[in-house]
Amino acid sequence: MKKMLKTPISYEDIKDLRIGDVIYLTGYMATGRDDVHKRVVQEGMEIPFDLHDRAIMHAGPIVREGDKYEMVAIGPTSSIRMEAEESEFIRRTGVRVIVGKGSMGALTAAGCKTYGAIHTVFPGGCAVLAATHVEEIEDVYWRELGMPEAVWVMKVEKFGPLIVTIDTEGNNLFEENKKKYAEARREVEPELLEMVKHYMDVEE
DSSP states (O other): OOOEEEEEEHHHTTTTOOOOOOOEEEEEEEEOOOHHHHHHHTOOOSSOOTTTEEEOOBBEEEEEEEESSSEEEEOBOBBGGGGGHHHHHHHOOOOOOEEESSSSHHHHHHHHHTTTTTTEHHHHOOOOOEEEEEEEEEEEEOOOOOOOTSSEEEEEEEEEEEEEETTTTTBHHHHHHHHEEEEEEHHHHHHHHHHHHGGGGOOO
C-alpha cells in the first residue's frame, strides 16, 4: 500500500497501515533525537513544539543559517538509540509518525500499539534528496543543544518514501524479517555445508 498522509494525522489515518506499506508525508515534522528524548522523558521537560498528531524525525540536519534557515541535508540517524525513551515519548507528546533509520525494538513496538503511532524508515544515503522535500524551516527550539540535536520545525511536501516498520498493531518489520531469514537459512544450510565440506579443513 502507498498512502499520502497530511498533518494533523489521526489514529484513523494510520490504523490500517501495516509493516511494509509506503507513505509520503505532507505538513509539519520536527527533528528530535537523543538529547530531545532525554529532556522530555528523563528530565520531564515539555517540548516547545506541539507534536500531537504530527511527525518527528530522528535526524541531525545540516542547516544553512542566514536571513532565513535553509535545509541543506537531512538524513535519518539510527532509531535504536531512542529505544529506551520512545514509548514514553509517544505517550507524552502524542506524536503519530516517527521517521528514522534501521530497527527499533519491543519497547517502541509496544508504545506504537498502546498509543497509536507508527515507526517508518527513510532510505539511507539520501539526505540531500530529503532536503528538497522540506519547503520551509519555520522555527528552531533548544538551539543550545547544537545544530544536530536541536528541534527543527519544518513544513514538508510529499516527504518520502517512508516504509512502515512498526505499525499500530505492534508488528515489527525488522523482527519479522529476521525470523524469515533464519528459517530460510535453516532450510538451505545442510545442503550448502554438504557442497563445501571438501573445501573445509574439518575432519569428518
